[in-house]
Amino acid sequence: MKPNIFVKDKVAIVGAGLTLFRRRLLETPRELAWEAAREALNSAGLTLKDIDCIVVGSAPDAFDGIHMKGEYLADGSGGFNKPLVRVFVGGGTGVMVPAVAWWHVASGLCKTVLAVGEEKMSHAYPHPQGVFAYIWDPILERPLGPNLIWIFALEMRRYMHVCKASKEDIALVSVKNKRNALDHPAAQAAANITVDDVLKSEVLVWPVQLLDISPVSDGAAALVLASESVARRVTDTPVWVEGIGVTTDNTHWFNRDLAYPRYLEYAARMAYKMAGIERPWKEIDVAEPYDPFDYKELHHIEGLMLARRCEAPKLLREGYFDRSGELPTSPSGGLLGVGNPIAAAGVMKVAELFWQLRYEAGARQVKKPVHKAVANAWGDLMQVGTVVVLST
Amino acid sequence: MKPERTPGRYIREEDLRRLPGVIEYKPVARYSYSAGQALSEFLRGLKEGRILGKLCPSCRRVLVPPRVYCEFCFIHTTEWVEVPGTGVVETAVVSYIGTARERLEKPEIIGVIRLDAPGYREGSFDFAGLFHRLCGVTEDDVKSGRVIGMRVRPRWRPPEERRGSMLDIECFEPVQP
């Protein structure tokens, strides 16, 4: 891995768009992809004719019951006689989409890329959880009849034990993010709730309760990335992709300590190195850590090295991660507040940082001045960390 | 404020069935896996009431569950090593829901067990371990944290009921002092 100075073309984000995030939307997956793609193109003042390459992200095919989902989503994503690839790293897909788009542009081979994340989870019946039965190792894990929430609960329990974090500490994330989402026009699960509401919600797999988890969602999000020359032409305020990182840990998640997201630290180091960031806890102004569960935001704040290990719960209590705080996290409302259409949610996080860095987030705009931002997503069997570092 | 527009039309669950053009199907996708060399032997071991691991000749760790390679050293593993099956609970949870999110009548306790196996330093990040049910512990043991660090061992099914599956181990139970 070499620092950014050798990169051929600087890469900018010049447009972003979202659909509504809801439990069930009328639109088909292709229509959702199209709506988000069109919003992103419009916001950049470009049309499909201006786009060289397409990158699509979507999580398990099993949600839609459609095999080769990237091919299925192609036309909705603008893939008419254009180079198109779909990337798929489980929940980490959303942030991997702009990372893959990054090398399309950085290589000098594409001047403009439309990057689309789409997910329609409402297809699966009676509940998308059934689909997750097939993510397990067919020999070692599936015979136990696991539920996906099991493994996250196991991780949360381990984090609580090692970091001596209480359920109340963790519930604060849900309270903060759902409150932040009140200002987000696409939000599905925005609410003014209290820690008590979280602790009184349905217990699914202790310590995970209903309000500890992001909702099941349909939705799409898209970004337009461009080379420096195109970016300078189409906008006065490009947001640069300064670093990308990805790491996938081993498959045997029950062979490692779940208290710390090692995979994310590795991915973050890769991205920070590229971006020339040495002290992320000082240099990053705003972050969108991946928060499908409330404990995960704390876990990821630590993995991104924005706080020392086990320090995130304390800082959260002090308001450090609030919109008015010193290092606002998930100002969008995150997955807990805006919703979690998996691949689209990761792209939404990067879109939020794009708007934050351009001071376009309106009521969601963080109080402090912002120059550098980081987003991450996480996927597979607590394995994948994907990271994107942005700057103005 | 961006985004200025968020297209999409929300529909309620109960309205879905009233829409024209709803297609229902159940994917027919069936597979027959080979367990492969490492896991086949591991499953044979379970049938005999033994937990087998494989030794990495480079880092000297015994990998449980076994694989033909050590993913960190990236070389073939060599000898088969039987581990005692005892270990400590690394983390544990109480599940009130089943595979498809249905409520369970009787909650289940599930955990990750850090097995006693050669080659690992005390408290190492990586360890030999299995993911299984826990029995003989209460919900309160899990919630209070008493269960973490508890010494456990496998409770085997009677030999005639073993099929060469993870379920040949019924669960892991506390080792009585």
Added chain:
Amino acid sequence: MRVAVVGVGWYGFKPVVPELSFREMMFEAAVRAYEDAGVDPRRDVDAFISCQEDFWEGVAISNEFAPEPIGGALRPTITITGDGLQCVGQAYMMVRSGAFKVVVVEAHAKPSSIVTLQEVYELSLDPFIRTLKIPNPLFQAGLDAVAYMRRSGASREHLAMVAVKNKTRGLLNPRASYSAKVTLDEVLNSKPVVYPLTRYEIAGFTDVAINVVLASEDVARRFGDKHVWIDGVWWATEVGTGVIEWHEWGRMPSMKTAALGAYKLAGIEDPLRQTDFAEVEDRFSYMELLALEELGLGGDGVHRLLEQGYYNPGGGYPVNPSGGSLSIGVTLEATGLSRLLEAILQLRGEAGGVQLKDVRRAIVASWRGPPTYTSAVAVVSKD
């Protein structure tokens, strides 16, 4: 900056590989590729790409199983759901970006473990098309074959000739499990599976794992001396699988777009003159002819050239000297890589019984297969 293939490895190329799990197959292929390249995956490789698709694997997030067997645990490992040649395209971009020096591309297939292969194919169709309950999900190939024949004037005999050429040639290739001594009459007289394609004209399925190591020019010299250069690689999707009716029947525009992109990168204007042979898509017999046309390897009279033996191993421009997919079998997302492998072995002079003389540059073209209209094309050469 040029990009080299510095090592290749494979395991399988059999209709069934029962002795190993797919992960163990990936490991065996990887070990061979890294030995071939002289790379240490834990030290020298900057990123790993696995090309796979969930429903082929029978695992809902197949990326979970990607890192360990290829040395990618706790390293940058990602999954691209596409043909192996598309992943080579990703690796090519990653190296060209300057941020990555050595990138590994892996693809594997174990169709023998898919019990309901036909139903899985069906699942790749748009749900609305599925309600038509078309009995064979490969119907699109038949539609394209008929449209191609009508447009080009190629006859069923021409399609059968492709099958005879490739299946016979494969007898010399140890990786070609489906090769056979067949005659034109045998092909023509057997019953069509999807008109006009008979069982000899539809490739079978093969289990395999393939691993390819790519490196930038400046570090390539550290890794072995059997470098094959990727002069260009490009890919394209014509239409989505939700709108197959918009496909231009009897043509493969995605392959043409991909070829033009790859040729541009490779500086090729006259592919027939500037390259020595081609490994092109032939999972259906007509596809070889259609691919040749879209690749600009014979104009619109490719079937006439075929008749004259121009594409035979000893002809003016050998096509599928390996025996092609009709002999080797379709290896799901590893199909493009299996053909790239054959081209690389040719250029390295390691193709054994199917070795051509004096070849320096080749075209590799793959299609992702029905119901997709996605293709990838690469131009590879040796110094």
